[in-house]
Amino acid sequence: MAYDALFSTVFARMDPEVAHEQAFRAIRFxxxxxxxxxxxxxxxxxxxxxxxxxxxxLAAGFDKNARAVPGLLGLGFGHVEVGTVTAxxxxxxxxxxxxxxxxxxxxxxxxxxxxxxxxVVASRLHRLRRTxxxxxxxxxxxxxxxxxxPAAEAVADYVESARLLAPYASYLVVNVSSPNxxxxxxxxxxDSLRPILEAVGGVTAREGVPLVVKIAPDLAxxxxxxxxxxxxxxxxxxxSATNTTIARPDxxxxxxxxxxxxxxxxxxxxxxxxRSTEVLRRLRGRVGDRLALVGVGGVTTPQxxxxxxxxxxxxxxxxxxxxxxxxxxxxxxxxxxxx
Numbered sequence: 001m002a003y004d005a006l007f008s009t010v011f012a013r014m015d016p017e018v019a020h021e022q023a024f025r026a027i028r029f030x031x032x033x034x035x036x037x038x039x040x041x042x043x044x045x046x047x048x049x050x051x052x053x054x055x056x057x058l059a060a061g062f063d064k065n066a067r068a069v070p071g072l073l074g075l076g077f078g079h080v081e082v083g084t085v086t087a088x089x090x091x092x093x094x095x096x097x098x099x100x101x102x103x104x105x106x107x108x109x110x111x112x113x114x115x116x117x118x119x120v121v122a123s124r125l126h127r128l129r130r131t132x133x134x135x136x137x138x139x140x141x142x143x144x145x146x147x148x149x150p151a152a153e154a155v156a157d158y159v160e161s162a163r164l165l166a167p168y169a170s171y172l173v174v175n176v177s178s179p180n181x182x183x184x185x186x187x188x189x190x191d192s193l194r195p196i197l198e199a200v201g202g203v204t205a206r207e208g209v210p211l212v213v214k215i216a217p218d219l220a221x222x223x224x225x226x227x228x229x230x231x232x233x234x235x236x237x238x239x240s241a242t243n244t245t246i247a248r249p250d251x252x253x254x255x256x257x258x259x260x261x262x263x264x265x266x267x268x269x270x271x272x273x274x275r276s277t278e279v280l281r282r283l284r285g286r287v288g289d290r291l292a293l294v295g296v297g298g299v300t301t302p303q304x305x306x307x308x309x310x311x312x313x314x315x316x317x318x319x320x321x322x323x324x325x326x327x328x329x330x331x332x333x334x335x336x337x338x339x
Contacts, residue, residue, distance in 0.1 A: 003326030076331030083142030089117030106269025273298030284312030
């Protein structure tokens with residue numbers, strides 16, 4: 001309740017990206033101090049050969065540069081997926097690029113993979129892994145294509161990121177589903193996706209690191225099936241479903257003028273839940289128990305966590321719910337993942 005009041009009176013009145021930066025700093029330095037209040041009894045879950053303390057984690061996008069992992073774990077997340085990281089550092093899209101749809105507890109973002117680049121993030125993870133807090137932490141690393149790199153050079157770009165980051169990752173995620181890098185979603189077509197996953201898979205196989213591909217909720221069902229079949233064929237370890245959506249559903253409660261003013265970008269929040277769960281169920285029916293599935297998109301309540309697990313998820317992630325739910329929220333949802 002206290003966080004609800006703080007959000008409505010302070011954070012909701014601030015520029016969303018400024019509010020994120022301030023909250024991020026507080027978590028970075030204070031998250032571990034909150035651990036006694038947010039502790040979650042362990043419920044170990046082995047997924048992709050990795051031992052997760054619990055099934056609930058933080059999706060990519062919040063900690064793009066691996067700067068707050070111990071603090072985030074201290075709030076109750078069982079794992080943190082950092083990134084999206086690109087081979088080259090890049091500033092992302094011009095501001096403003098982050099917008100709240102308050103009536104829907106949703107976010108529109110067109111951040112554009114703003115990050116320090118794979119070499120810097122790898123160095124940061126290397127240092128983290130040498131610490132007591134980071135040695136055994138479950139850290140996923142999400143990689144994407146550098147914006148200035150043409151599609152014809154995407155394979156080499158992904159491989160460079162994988163080469164630098166896989167040694168420090170608990171698992172690696174190939175992100176071809178963000179709407180904020182021009183042409184990126186075109187790489188979800190199996191003819192384009194195959195060489196990327198084959199090449200990155202060569203790197204992760206050498207490192208002994210599980211490989212996951214993250215897909216969009218906007219894929220047609222036939223394309224979801226095609227990605228699932230490709231993942232099985234290539235021996236991937238998992239699929240993450242789903243990223244943000246480019247759709248603006250009529251079910252949004254936010255006035256259409258406000259939605260339109262936010263402009264292009266990926267929409268996240270509870271409005272995404274139905275389609276993300278539908279894709280998850282479809283994938284589980286397609287792949288059986290041969291692949292791990294990460295359920296992400298519109299996860300806000302403890303019941304959402306249970307619903308994703310019931311729909312076939314091995315792991316559940318969220319991000320937008322954290323923004324609206326506050327520092328005690330991760331532990332509440334992590335407890336739900338024990339059931």
